[in-house]
Amino acid sequence: MTALLSVRGLCKTFAPSGGDRGGSAIAAVRDVSFDVAAGEAVALVGESGSGKSTTARLIARLETPSAGEIRFAGEDVLRTEPHRPSLGFRSRVQMIFQDPFASLNPFHTVGHHLRRPLLRHRKAAPGPPLDAAVGRLLEAVGLTPAEDFARKHPHECSGGQRQRIAIARALAPGPELVLADEPTSMLDVSIRIDLLNLLLALKTQRRLGLLFITHDLGAARYVADRILVMFAGLIVESGETAALLDDPRHPYTQLLVSAVPSPDQPLGTTRAPSASRPSSARAGCPFSGRCPFVMERCLTELPALRVTARGREVRCHLPLAP
Numbered sequence: 001m002t003a004l005l006s007v008r009g010l011c012k013t014f015a016p017s018g019g020d021r022g023g024s025a026i027a028a029v030r031d032v033s034f035d036v037a038a039g040e041a042v043a044l045v046g047e048s049g050s051g052k053s054t055t056a057r058l059i060a061r062l063e064t065p066s067a068g069e070i071r072f073a074g075e076d077v078l079r080t081e082p083h084r085p086s087l088g089f090r091s092r093v094q095m096i097f098q099d100p101f102a103s104l105n106p107f108h109t110v111g112h113h114l115r116r117p118l119l120r121h122r123k124a125a126p127g128p129p130l131d132a133a134v135g136r137l138l139e140a141v142g143l144t145p146a147e148d149f150a151r152k153h154p155h156e157c158s159g160g161q162r163q164r165i166a167i168a169r170a171l172a173p174g175p176e177l178v179l180a181d182e183p184t185s186m187l188d189v190s191i192r193i194d195l196l197n198l199l200l201a202l203k204t205q206r207r208l209g210l211l212f213i214t215h216d217l218g219a220a221r222y223v224a225d226r227i228l229v230m231f232a233g234l235i236v237e238s239g240e241t242a243a244l245l246d247d248p249r250h251p252y253t254q255l256l257v258s259a260v261p262s263p264d265q266p267l268g269t270t271r272a273p274s275a276s277r278p279s280s281a282r283a284g285c286p287f288s289g290r291c292p293f294v295m296e297r298c299l300t301e302l303p304a305l306r307v308t309a310r311g312r313e314v315r316c317h318l319p320l321a322p
Helices: 052-059 087-092 110-120 128-140 146-151 159-171 189-206 217-223 241-246 251-258
Strands: 003-014 026-037 041-045 067-072 093-096 177-181 209-214 226-231 234-240 305-307 313-315
Touching: 003 052, 003 209, 026 052, 026 209, 026 234, 041 052, 041 189, 041 217, 052 067, 052 093, 052 177, 052 209, 087 093, 093 159, 110 128, 110 146, 110 159, 128 146, 128 159, 159 189, 177 189, 189 209, 189 217, 209 217, 217 241, 226 241, 226 251, 234 241, 234 251
Parallel strands: 041 209, 041 226, 093 177, 177 209
Antiparallel strands: 003 026, 003 067, 226 234, 234 313, 305 313
């Protein structure tokens, strides 16, 4: 499968906050590499602070990488567009943010939010063609009658409807890759499945590459073809969705999977992941402070990302099964 997006060795280090020269820099993303193909959904999962959203922002060129390579459709965009992304790149890579209300200007109508990207990316001419394009976008995300929604303001819409508007706005430039950053986490449980079904339908209909950022393994299983597990800025395990979740190899992935409620398990017996922070020993494995299988070398040596015979990638010193 040919990669639409190819990320290699991506890193992002933030300087100490508040001008504290004695403080430590924060390595939010460390040596991250993966591909996303057209028509493929890849989930990036992990707890808060693991570097998921920063990775998405680096790919969207909302943050500048400290190191690494981002190739889109074979082009090294950090080399060809070193200072800022072109309008062409923006039209091909779009992002859906976590909070649909914060990402929409409350003073403007829904129609205004969709007309702007259509005009900016020259997808429709002013007048009736523009209004028709707005209507098609709203219908594509299930907001009908489109004319009524186009006249509304964001506060007149429910949370689920606002996220659909945000998705429609992301679709306006005609992207090939969509980065969805926790798109359902602020919605009621009852409407999350509808949004996930919408994303899957759009991915199939438009052959979109989808990078789905989430901490919810249930949502990842439902949406993704492959899963990347992230901890302390590192990819610690990756593989096809069913294989990874049914047989997690990395101790952190095992911890995440164990925290997912099972229909056969009595309420209150599920163990949630520890809230302790990653190990401060930079040379060693960042999970060593929480790992039940920690060894002496884990404290001093960062594990390499190893590939099993079946194509799973695991960053761990433990012996790997095929």
